[in-house]
Amino acid sequence: KAGAFTVFRYDLDIKSGELITRLREEKSVLVVPGDQFEMDHFVRIGYGGEPEVLEKGLALFSELLESVRTAV
Numbered sequence: 001k002a003g004a005f006t007v008f009r010y011d012l013d014i015k016s017g018e019l020i021t022r023l024r025e026e027k028s029v030l031v032v033p034g035d036q037f038e039m040d041h042f043v044r045i046g047y048g049g050e051p052e053v054l055e056k057g058l059a060l061f062s063e064l065l066e067s068v069r070t071a072v
Contacts, residue, residue: 003048007034009041012068016040019068025061 012019023029029061034042035061057065 003046005044005046007039007042007044009034009064010043011041012065014068016043018062019043022068023061023064027064029057029060031057031061 002064010019013024016039020033023031031046032044034040034044037044045058
């Protein structure tokens with residue numbers, strides 16, 4: 001089996017490692033921080049599994065991004 005992934009950049013004043021730690025701890029969602037690839041302010045999201053799982057994870061990620069955005 002194989003899966004796919006995408007890497008995208010975000011424009012918030014928080015390092016990717018910290019963002020993803022918060023995502024994991026606050027929302028129980030796991031993605032890879034870009035700083036693991038020397039690409040801070042990027043994240044890597046895997047997909048290819050159940051669409052409902054991806055949609056739920058993206059919704060939770062969106063909630064966290066909004067809370068980070070409004071906390072500034």
